[in-house]
Amino acid sequence: MPSMNIQIVARRAGVSVATVSRAFNFPDKVAPATRALVERVAAELGYVANASARTLRTQRSRVLGVVLPTLLNPTFAECLQGIAQTAAAGGYAIVPVTTDYQLAEEERAVNQLLAGNVDGMILVVSNPTTSQALERLRANAVPYVLAYNKHGLHPCVSVDSEGASADVVARLVRLGHRRIAMVTGTMAASDRAQQRYRGYLQGMDAAGLTAPPVLEVPFVETAVDALRHYLAETPRPTALFCSNDLLAIRSIRAASLDGLRVPQDLAVVGFDGIALGQDLTPALSTVMQPNHDIGRHSVELLLKALADGVVPRADASLLLPHAFREGESCAAAPT
Amino acid sequence: MPSMNIQIVARRAGVSVATVSRAFNFPDKVAPATRALVERVAAELGYVANASARTLRTQRSRVLGVVLPTLLNPTFAECLQGIAQTAAAGGYAIVPVTTDYQLAEEERAVNQLLAGNVDGMILVVSNPTTSQALERLRANAVPYVLAYNKHGLHPCVSVDSEGASADVVARLVRLGHRRIAMVTGTMAASDRAQQRYRGYLQGMDAAGLTAPPVLEVPFVETAVDALRHYLAETPRPTALFCSNDLLAIRSIRAASLDGLRVPQDLAVVGFDGIALGQDLTPALSTVMQPNHDIGRHSVELLLKALADGVVPRADASLLLPHAFREGESCAAAPT
DNA sequence: CTGTTAGCGCCTTCAC
């Protein structure tokens, strides 16, 4: 059956290949009776149009490339789900590639997808400003949208990481916290991490507080030990703002291992809003991003541009709303 | 640049298209000087061979389809990572499709991938015995390997869910537990769930214990409420065996909401071995499956068959080792 | 409304 093709169907139906093609692509440009006949024969033979031949001929593959840091962080898994559903609804398949937060992998990924004839790409890159990969896309006039990244010169779907982070600090301050520390993944590997850190510094500054040294740990490792060491320093912070939910979970683990109670001895706030956070004890207090929607809107932006035969414009960028999700890992400072 | 093709490269290099093609596909069938020239020109022009044209000509796409229930369960995200890495190492791209545990979606997914010219598929299906999708693949002679599923008539990469589950019960019994309950996702949607339940019943039987009614909840929902109701029943179990780690996490949540301490008042054991489980408090006690390796071996089996031009055989199935991971969510029964 | 035909870009025999 894999060798089934339009010619065989045409012969069996007693029509020309053009008619078979039209019956599928422009059903109303074919007589109802003929169409029914073709459809019946095609169904009998299990015919499905060869995607490669169609792509070669039309120069459209109906495939979108997706470049993500990792799927092991539920944030991106949730986003990818939004991407996949929206793409499928629009008749597009997706080819995801992960970079593990490695710059070199970003370029490899883009090249691979470029060679794979994708119609467009959704990417989460380390840093849009310095990205060679994006440069490559621009040079090739490949339509793309960035997810999570935020940059004035590229089409992006993101949230206000900076503002949200400053708000978190303000909230902690209202709860009576003064020694508010921050822990983040490798900042060089993520503009979001940089934005969140900047927001944190702004929040501290606005409250007239001095920020203690930030703890920076690799994205991929568990780093519970580093967190324990960090928390063992005196004066110990009363609140910890974590640049992402996985770090928050590990921070809670580290605190527990050292006999600290969360939130009584240490308030912990995350960032991302992964669904799992709500099922933990204590439930994670976090900045909830609409991960699914970030994926969905990214695809919608891209598909609209594809339909119009243009590349998405930077000024079509979307800033989606975030929200603080009250959990149990964050409470007032000890008095 | 997207319109770059072999002809342009050939002209620019002053050779024929055949030579360019050979320079890339059979480097040693071309004079070193010629090859260097072609490579230089191609690099300058940013030429990459058109995947669709190559696929159409060679009848090989170097793409693998992957059918999974969901990526929101880290089990499958971890597995997909193994799949992606191994596929990439072998020069294959992947197209993942999720089914959300819906039977109808399985067929849709397979049809979509079939139309997409994949060279083979890795699948996690609900039930290999009754799967229309697998029948479709067999009829079309499409090479495939099942992951997690276990079935004598299909090539599978799995673990001994049944044995592992019986062992969990035996372990709980050794810890002094008598009222050991089980909670599972919808069994009709997963042969693994069925196997794990069967193993649980065997373990109970072997210990001369009566199994209380099992709690069956949908895979996709959180179901913390259902769990709370279940745990409120008297006599309350002293140990809970959960068919997967997400359920275990939610069970711990449900217990906490009812003021039950884990593991003192309720021992909880999961199944899957998701990495996150180790960072929770209490750390999850669970049956660790080699999720990454399940993905890796599935691809290796598939690629070997592709290389040999055959479909993977059922008797090439792999049963990978599992291990009990000692966490903190499981302890001796109260005396 | 339907048929004929030219190529999309590539690989691969077959000559040379």
Next chain:
DNA sequence: GTGAAGGCGCTAACAG
């Protein structure tokens, strides 16, 4: 070691 040419399966003019 290299070149010429056919055809993979499909769609889109163009005729009829």
